[in-house]
Amino acid sequence: MSRRVRKMDEFIGGDLYSHLQAAADLVVIADEHHVHRQQARAFSSAVRDLRPRALVGLTATPDPADEGKVIYRYSLAEAIADGLVKVPVIVYRQDGHKDVATQLADACHLRRIKEAAYATWAEGEGRTPVNPVLFVVCQTVEEAKQTSNLLASESYIGDPAAVLEVTSQSSDDALAALASVEDPDSPIRAVVSVDKLKEGWDVKNIGVIVALRALASEALTEQILGRGLRLPYGRRVGAPMIDQIDLVAHDSYRKLLEQKDALIQRIAPTGDSAATGEPLQPGPAKAAAKEAAAEIQETPEQGTLRLVTPGRLIDGEHVDGAAALILQDYMVTEAQGQRDAEEYRVLQRVPGAPQIVFPRREQEVLPVRFSLSLVSDTDVRAAGAGFAQEIKIPLIREALTATRTLDGGVRVRREAQEAGEATQAWLPLARVTNDLENRLLGLGLVEESLAELNAARRVVQAFLAGAGAGANSEVNWGAERAHQALQGIDALIRQRYNARRLQPKYAFRTVTMPVEPQPMPTDVLDRFATKFERGRWYSGWRKSVLPVASFDTNSTERALAEILDGATDIAWWLRLQATDPAFIELDTGGRYYPDFIAIDTSRVHWLIEGKSDRDVTRRDVEDKRGAAEEWARFVNDDSRFGVWRYLFCSETAIKNARGGWHSLLVTARAS
Known part of the structure; x- marks a missing residue:
């Protein structure tokens, strides 16, 4: 110190x-x-x-003596699945060539391809280029010197100044060059080290790793693999050559498969953090790692085997698994790199797809006000139910009777008689409706605006519906019933006004969706061609505004997309991402990002959310649902943005819909 x-x-x-x-x-x-x-x-x-x-x-590597003190574990597999780091890809050859010279030559070739892919993406996005670096781990100083000399030759890196050798014998200049290897002006393209570098050297531009004379399972350690996990642009960009770290192993595919469980245990969770955040003791933790490895799903593709982790909790919500490790043939990796390097493609709307104007409701720092849009139809209908029957006006009848007293006097008293029913005026329902609307707007509780006029009309219609006075059900109301209804709706609104939330005023700001332009993901699969994997992009949609879409869950988000794409009454749909500007502000200060916007053939816009059954009753989910329903009321009462409806779909509702949009509206009880 x-x-x-x-x-x-x-x-x-x-x-x-x-x-x-x-x-x-x-x-x-x-x-x-x-x-x-x-x-x-x-x-x-x-x-x-x-x-x-x-x-x-x-x-990342707790001392064995400290295992009992671990209070939380966040595994490498979780970080990979959450998109916080690169996806490790073990690159192998099927032709049996696994000598050091071939391994290094392939690694240098992949580095050059990555460099071109990095440059293509950076130019398209207007970002500063990042130079990918090859990281080679040797076992001895002598091996490091030989490797450095080989890499400096023409057939490999081709420049001695671009190869940095770091060992216990390295000079201060070499260590300084190591510290600045991710600077855009750094000439270094390969770093050769003995064993592993000291802690603290974490850079974002390691693109390829070679661990000489080490099996893949041994190379997949935090000290070696961890050097290349940082994302060069701080996030996944949808290009495999940028989002992945290549570990050139050149073990045979058969040998890699034999090591599969050992490989996945290197990065799989070793505790229960994915479910509860509570740690396990060392013994059970190792057992949990083996169990996690056993739950890994294998997703084979052409020359590629993706090892997908099981589903887990993220921020309390259940999501499906994502690839935590990829085994890939060298030729497939090379071809993918060539595609990423050739052109920068833009993700934009398919021909004929509309732009969607989303009315985002934002807080303004203004005095607190009350709005009739805060009053829900459900509450108003319940209040109106108290006026479902006509109210009779009693005609009170009393008789005056006189009787003699004992002293000869006369006692006069009133005596109740059977009551009658007074006549009353009958008012047309249109007048009752008008009187109710005028009463609401005349209370002085809301501002004079078109939005409040629309809200008053909505509230009155809901009130009358609760009273059983539909458009075709009644013609006239008795005067007393109408009078009492005025008092009832007056009391309801005043009660809501007195119990109003202290919240700022909101104003609408329109945002246009989708955001254009944005980079086109290159790792795209046909939606019918493979098993579902969280985070992958899928094509083949007929009604999606964008040509590709990705999802977090198969049973809700992906299933909703299938329903929307096949519905005859849906014209277009758009999958929303957490980076999109279409969100709903919460009173807590947070933001709610729904899953979809859909436009039906009647030009009604639907804001749609899918949730697993186990998440439906969570408090934060209910709060988001309530905020979205309130948002829809405000948007519709405003009347400038067309008709918007909110559809909350549980996993069971989606399943029971059996792929049908109309069935989904019934099972999810559209609001």
Whole structure:
């Protein structure tokens, strides 16, 4: 620990170390925690002597002695499935050539292809190009020197200045060059190291890895593979040459298959974090890793075997599995790279597809106001049900009777008689409707606007429907019933006004969907050609606004797409992504991204969400559903954006629809 932390600091009245020791709420977060424990005991002691309330260690390789202290695990497989890092691809040859020279030559060739793919994508997106680097791991210093000399020759990298050798004997200049290898101006195109580099060297431009004389399962370690996992542009871009890290193994395919379980256990979850976040002890954790490996699904394609992890929880929601590891023939990898390098393609609407104007409702910093759009049809219908019958006006009849008292006087008293029914005026339903609307707008609780007028009409229609007064059911209302109805709807609206949420005013801002242009994914499959895999892009749609779409779940999102694409009453549909500007703001400050927008042949716009049965009753899901239903009411009451409806579909509702759109409207009870 630096001595500077023990020097006097006039701003805190002492040295920093003592100040931290005295802090009652100190929490220390230690990155590379295993290093502090094993190799820097003095540093570890200094940290622990601070006596923090909590010491949280972060590490990819916990010390065996610390296994019992692990409170949460996030496996490499989870990071890969969540799209936070590259997908590892083990590249093999089927022709039996696995000598070092061939392995390095193939790796250099793949690096050049990746460089072209990186440049093509960067130019199309207007981004700074990233130079992919080859990372070679050797076992000895002598092997590293031989490898560096070979790579510098004309048939490989072809430039000694572009090959950086890093060993225990390396100079300070070499270490400085290593630190700056991801700079755009760096000349380095290959890094040759002995064993593994020290912790702390994490760059984003490793494109190809070669572990000489090491089996693929041994090379798939956090220290070696981890060097190349960072995404060069901070996110997946849809181009395999950029989104994947190639590990050139050149073991035979048969040998790789024999190692399949060992390979997947290198990256598979070793605890229960995917389900609960709770860790397992070392013994059960290893058993869990084997169990996870056993649940891996194999998705074979031409020259490619994708190992897909089982479904799991993400932010509390269940999603399907994604590829965590790919075994691929060298020729297939080369061909894919050539496609990625040849042209930058733009993802845009199919011919004839419309642009969708989405009315996004945004908060404005304005005084709180009340709107009739906050009143739901369900509540109004329930209130109207109390006025389903005519109200009779009683005609009170009393008789005055006189009787003699004992002293001869007369006592007069009132005596109730059987009541009669008074006559009353009958009002046309149109007048009742008009009176109710005027009462709502005359309360002084809402602003004078077309939106509130439309909302008042909607509320009154729902109220009358609750009272059984449909368009064809009644002609006239009794005056007393009409009067009491006015009092009833008045009380309902005042009650809603007094219980209104303290929320800012919202304003609509239109956004045009889909966002154009955007890069076209190159790893696209026909929707009928393979098993479902989360995150893959699928083509072959007839009514999708875009030619390709990707999904997180098969039983809800993918199934909804199939229903929409086959429905005769659906004109177009668009799969929404979490990066799209079409979202609904929540009162909590968050955002809700629905799954689809669909346009039916009557030009009604549908905002659609699919959820697994186990997620339907979650509180956050119910909050999003309520926000979307409220959003739809506001949009329709505004009347500038056409008719929008919200459709929430459970897994069971989708299944029971049996592929039919009309059936889905019934099973999901469209609102």
